[in-house]
Amino acid sequence: MKATTLKALCQNKLYQAVALAALCANTAFAQDDLVAPAAAEWHLLEEYCMNCHNFSDFSGGLALEGMGPETLHSEPALWEEVLLKLRSGMMPPVGQKAPSAPERSALISALEDSLDAIAAEDPYPGTVVLHRLNRTEYATAVEGILGVKVEARDLLPRDDKGHGFDNSARVLSVSPSFIEQYMLAAREVSVQAVGKPNALPTGRVYAGDEGASQNAHRDGLPLGTRGGMVIEHHFPADGEYDFTVAGLVGGGYVWGVMDENTLIITVDDEKIFEAEVGDRDDLRAVDIEQATGIAAIDERFKNIRHFVPAGTHRVGISFIQRSGAAQIETLHGFNPVDGMGFLVQGVSGGPRINNVTISGPFNPTGVSNTASRDTIFSCYPQQVSEERACAEQILSTIARKAYRRPVTDEDLAGAMQFYAQGREASNFDEGIQKGIMAILASPNFLYRAHTPPEGTQPGEIFTINDLQLASRLSFFLWSQGPDEALLQRALANELGDPEQLEAEVKRMLADPKANALVTNFAFQWLHVDGLTQVNPDRTLYPDFTADLLHDFEKELELFIGSIFREDRPIHDLLTADHTYLNERLSLHYGLNKVRGGQFQRVELDNPQRYGMLGKGAVLMTTSYANRTSPVIRGAYILDKLIGVPAPAPPPDVEAFPENEEGAASLTVRNRLESHRDNPACASCHNIIDPLGLALENYNSVGQWRDKDPDAGVFIDASGLLTDGTPVNSTADLWQALVQDKSLFAQTFTTKLMTFALGRGLEHYDMPTVRRIVDETAEQDYRLSAIVTGIVTSDAFRKDVFEVSEATSDATNSVAASSSL
Incomplete structure (x- = not known):
């Protein structure tokens, strides 16, 4: 056919209409192929579901009447919800006409096959907006970077939860008050990590629990002791500190003096104090003198001064274990209440601990080597001319860990400026502290983001780079940034290799830091923090x-x-x-x-x-x-x-x-x-x-x-x-x-994937969940297989360049924090 003839034919409107009809027919045919499995079992929906889910009854606010298999394309979210109810056995309701087990299985498989085929035609990995570190991640990251443990609850506001987890990006909102808290936290943490030789005396009160039993040995305290409390306390400088134990005895209903007990105080398991509480004299003082007698006993356990070197140390307060045959308190065991921990009809046995106060330092003598200082000071200048080069070495090492990537001179400029100000005002250590503070307050540390490659257009899907993947993986499994081994693999672009990535997953799961999956993921999944919301009636x-x-x-x-x-099967x-x-x-x-x-x-x-x-x-x-x-x-x-x-x-x-x-x-x-x-x-x-x-x-x-x-x-x-x-x-x-192990495996995978991605799962994620469950069946649904399935999925390794209001707000917040 000549070109002119072809051109004329293509310009003919009738030809265009016929061609468009043919195209639509081909498209419809292709769509029919995708929904064919569901279409074959659609009669089961009509028979068992539409008697209630119709325009008349509108049960559950849902009408399936009039909907055909083609709606799987336009309403995938609705059909994923239907599928969930079918799989769980919630629909049809108990007492209603229900499909047989083979019929239910066939319908579920058909819907899954069709929804998965539709998703494969137009895959969408989902997207995560700018992701702020929550306070758990902040604390673990700080410990990994500086070697210092901090109580994030004391430094930062409580994080909201989204979809059951506090690492959900969309609920980790950013406001001026949050930014201010992070600035204050950066100062506090940097001072704690470096130490402060001229620290002024301060005090901190640690509350005890008067309802706690003092009869059993407490883990973390020396053998041969019973009850008490263990405190991880940071001592800012080498110096003398005062220890005060309050609330050991009480009057009115007399307690704490019925038997003689020996209280000891230990620092890192070394005894620094020992004294008796409770004997005939103490009993007489409490019984007769009341408040005056109690005050005299309390005075024996006030301001116990002892020298403690700088750093975080374990302070223990406990009682020496004695034979029950030598104590009146043993008789309280015949009461239905633990006598040492509670009042029993106005009578009680042993002492309690209301609170412990640690104050100081007094007469500070400097700062000795601590775990955090050993981590920070990779060098130490012997003369002034060596100071700036050493500072650059220290701060670049810390920034590399904090920013989770190699750092440039531009990255380091702000920290070095803060160092110079601190050095000019005081000394080298003060300069390093200021530099660390700047790093911890930087958006490069506080936020994670998937930056699209240059030239990426809005709405376009892109693969995150290996450094971003390393961060996402480490915060998933460890709730902190990547270690040096993971960074090196990322820099070598090895994480794009599925075998290398799987090997890295197994290495990381074997690391003790993977216990974060228990305390962070599993505890939130199972709502273990709900324990503190129940106060059992002790009667x-x-x-x-x-x-x-x-x-x-x-x-x-x-x-x-x-x-x-x-690595056992998760069931x-x-x-x-x-x-x-x-x-x-x-x-x-x-x-x-x-x-x-x-x-x-x-x-x-x-x-x-x-x-x-x-x-x-x-x-x-x-x-x-x-x-x-x-x-x-x-x-x-x-x-x-x-x-x-x-x-x-x-x-x-x-x-x-x-x-x-x-x-x-x-x-x-x-x-x-x-x-x-x-x-x-x-x-x-x-x-x-x-x-x-x-x-x-x-x-x-x-x-x-x-x-x-x-x-x-x-x-x-x-x-x-x-x-x-x-x-x-x-x-x-x-x-x-666990009769059908795949059901629990799907629930577990859904929860774990929600935690891994830092967002709630949507209908377009469910085909990925089903694929992971299907592929891990051969490995009996072991944790490592499920984790590998998640981290190799497009949902984990890809993102979408979306310019939204949330993204703009987050970007503005980062810009604001950069200017502070």
């Missing part, structure tokens, strides 16, 4: 003492850490037959397997304590102060372990019925059944309650019980899950949760 739970909170946390930390560290979190106990927690559980204050691994022979659901931290977090709550526990399991957040209750729902005084007491189960009489409540409670009731044999503080404490009858923990699976015990519950 109902006399065995509970405040130090059990620490024991609950430590048990869970060691347990989850063992699963992660040993072992629910089924593993071991735990970690000290004597106090062992007795609290009624196991009687451990002696001493140190935690030890214990192999369990009773499935009651298997997995996370048998741990006191989870059980107490999901309880009220005076009773258990199957609703809270069921909703917790639904959200944390099944991955479906429970819907909010209706605004006019009646409160849970409590037992009335004088009336027949009902079990929690009976009261829940009457609560479910409301049809508006039943649809959700039929799902939630069986999950929570399976844990009803555990009381609010995690102890096992056979009978309901109110009704006095044996607890009925039976129920039916949404798929018809019967459960009669905790063991039945966790076995049901």
